Amino acid sequence: MAENEILFDEEIDITDVVCPVTFVKAKVALEELDDGQVIAVRMNDGEPVQNVPRSIKEEGHQILKLADNEDGTYTLYVRKVEEA
Amino acid sequence: MADEINYAELKKGGFMKQKQKGFGSLRLKVIGGNLTAENIKVISEVAEKYGRGYVHMTSRQGVEIPFINVEQLAEVKEALAKGGVQTGVCGPRVRTVTACQGSEICPSGCIDTYTLAKELDERYFGRELPHKFKFGVTGCQNNCLKAEENDVGIKGGLSLEYKDDLCFSCGVCIKACRTGALSLVDGKVILDSSKCNNCGRCVKSCPANAWIGTPGYIVSFGGTFGNFIYQGEELVPIIEDKETLFRVTDAAIEYFEENAKPGERFRKTIERLGADGLKEKVRKAYEGGEE
Numbered sequence: 001m002a003e004n005e006i007l008f009d010e011e012i013d014i015t016d017v018v019c020p021v022t023f024v025k026a027k028v029a030l031e032e033l034d035d036g037q038v039i040a041v042r043m044n045d046g047e048p049v050q051n052v053p054r055s056i057k058e059e060g061h062q063i064l065k066l067a068d069n070e071d072g073t074y075t076l077y078v079r080k081v082e083e084a
Numbered sequence: 085m086a087d088e089i090n091y092a093e094l095k096k097g098g099f100m101k102q103k104q105k106g107f108g109s110l111r112l113k114v115i116g117g118n119l120t121a122e123n124i125k126v127i128s129e130v131a132e133k134y135g136r137g138y139v140h141m142t143s144r145q146g147v148e149i150p151f152i153n154v155e156q157l158a159e160v161k162e163a164l165a166k167g168g169v170q171t172g173v174c175g176p177r178v179r180t181v182t183a184c185q186g187s188e189i190c191p192s193g194c195i196d197t198y199t200l201a202k203e204l205d206e207r208y209f210g211r212e213l214p215h216k217f218k219f220g221v222t223g224c225q226n227n228c229l230k231a232e233e234n235d236v237g238i239k240g241g242l243s244l245e246y247k248d249d250l251c252f253s254c255g256v257c258i259k260a261c262r263t264g265a266l267s268l269v270d271g272k273v274i275l276d277s278s279k280c281n282n283c284g285r286c287v288k289s290c291p292a293n294a295w296i297g298t299p300g301y302i303v304s305f306g307g308t309f310g311n312f313i314y315q316g317e318e319l320v321p322i323i324e325d326k327e328t329l330f331r332v333t334d335a336a337i338e339y340f341e342e343n344a345k346p347g348e349r350f351r352k353t354i355e356r357l358g359a360d361g362l363k364e365k366v367r368k369a370y371e372g373g374e375e
Contacts, residue, residue, distance in 0.1 A: 045259075053256040054289035058191060063291035066255040074259065 006065055006077045009033065011040040014048065015073055022048045023055045026078075030061060035082035038064065042075050049074045089154055098171035099157060102150065109140065109150040110160065111172035113209075116183030116201035116221070117145035119169075126167020134160050144218070145182045146172055176347070178208040178217045178337075186223040187240065187299070193223030194284050195240030195299050200326075204238075207330065208337065214344035214353075217337065225283035231302075232316040233309035235350040236336050238329070241282030241322050242297030248272050251294035257286035282322055300324045305336055305362065306351040314351045319363050320370040328370060335369035336362070 012029040014022045026041050033039060041056075043049055053063055053076055064077040091101050098111035112127065119127070127147060131139050136151040152160055161171060172180060181204045184190065186197030201221050208219065222229035223240045231237030251273060258266045258273065265279035266286060273294075287297035300322040307316025323329045336350075339362050344353040354362055 049259040050262065050285075051260075053291075054260060054285070057256075057289060057291050063254055063256060066259065068255070076256075 006040075006067075007038065008040040008077060009037040011042070013042045014052070015042055015044045019047055019051065023052050026052060026056060027059065030056070030059070030078065030080055033080040035080055038077055038079050040075050040077055042069070042073055045072050045074065049076075052076065092175070094154070094157070095174045096177070097161075098173055099152070099154070100148075100174055104151070106154055107151050108154055108157075109148045110152045110157070111142070111174060112147045112149070112164070113170040113172045113180070114146050115181055115205045116198045117185075118198060119147070122167050123169050126164055126169055129167075130160055130163050134163070144180050144220075146180050173210050176213055176215050178211045178213065178219070181205045181209065181219045181221065182229055182234075183221040184223050184229040186221070190223055192226055192288070193240060194242050194282075194297070195221075195223055195238075195301065197221040197223045197229070197240065200238065200301075203326070203330075204333070208333075211337070213337070213341055214346050215349050217340065217350065219333075225281055230309075232304045232307045233313075234307050234316060235305070235340070236333055237304040237307055237316050238333075239302040239304070241300050241302045242284030242287050243282060243300050243322060243324065244275060244280065244284075244286065245296040245298070246273060246275060247294045247296060250292045251290075252292055254291060256289050256291060257295060260285040260289035298324060301329045303329070303332055305366065306354045308349055308351045312349075312351070317359075319359075319366050323370065328372065331369040331372070332366055335365045339365050 010033060014025045017025055029039055043052055056078055057063055061081050062079040064079055067075045069075055099108045101108050131137055131149045134152055134156055135149045140148045140150055142148060181201045183197040183201035186195060187193030188196055204219050218234040219236050220229050220231050220234035221238045222231045231239040253271045258268055263279045263281050265276045267274050284297045287295040302322050304316030304318050308314050340350050343357060
């Protein structure tokens with residue numbers, strides 16, 4: 001697949017916290033966005049990358065991509081979906 | 085109180101003799117760990133009036149009211165019945181069917197555990213057998229209800245189907261998978277079925293609904309977690325329908341009934357006779373054929 005760069009409006013680093021604050025931090029950041037805006041969430045390998053994407057999906061937001069930063073972290077690109 | 089008290093008979097009705105003469109702890113019937121508010125109210129009233137004002141929660145989601153006077157047992161049972169509460173069982177028979185909250189409540193759940201627990205209870209509860217026999221139902225691989233410690237354990241899982249036209253190769257499922265069963269090859273996800281444990285984390289995490297999960301039952305046999313500890317083993321593949329599931333559980337319980345010595349747990353029977361006989365019977369039931 002072509003390496004399409006994803007444009008984003010905001011970014012947040014959750015590598016400095018552990019579960020469940022990882023998700024909470026991401027959720028709070030998402031709340032501050034407008035509908036349709038994209039955020040890049042940088043998270044650690046292991047438990048965060050196993051669980052945070054799913055939790056964000058369950059909140060109803062749209063996941064665009066999970067990129068491996070090849071430094072033990074991943075970046076998840078999420079488009080905010082405002083509740084109907 | 086001139087007559088002899090038949091404690092074995094009382095035990096059958098969930099009344100267990102205490103150290104304190106004339107008193108027993110009364111086990112109540114609970115299915116899948118759920119009690120209604122009405123149930124709890126009457127239990128509370130009975131514990132206050134006939135017991136010592138407290139209950140004991142058992143390790144298998146049961147509730148017992150200690151310090152029930154054996155002379156008042158009939159009265160206590162009647163009072164409980166008014167709030168829809170029945171007594172449980174002890175001794176050599178099918179015990180409380182335990183369950184987690186399952187897919188109706190829990191985001192991780194793959195099967196409706198409570199409905200299944202009620203069905204199992206209706207089918208087997210109290211059935212007389214050579215020794216105690218326990219069923220436990222857990223909704224997913226997180227295994228909150230510890231399926232494999234039961235004589236028959238049932239665990240929810242998902243069988244997978246991949247819709248590659250929906251997949252946009254985001255990579256989320258590959259990281260969500262805990263068994264390393266998924267990999268990304270040429271922009272598409274490849275499943276190594278030999279590594280998949282049917283946990284369904286790919287289905288739950290996929291933002292494109294490219295993984296379709298069909299719920300199923302992963303059954304383990306011969307678990308025990310008391311004096312002797314053994315993790316029940318899976319003898320058949322994941323089961324997708326209840327008809328097959330009940331054929332398989334019927335087969336297991338029949339095998340135990342037919343082959344166990346009195347006072348012998350399922351695991352010990354399997355060890356004494358070897359697993360082949362049980363495997364064959366369960367396999368046949370799984371395949372659907374009459375014997």
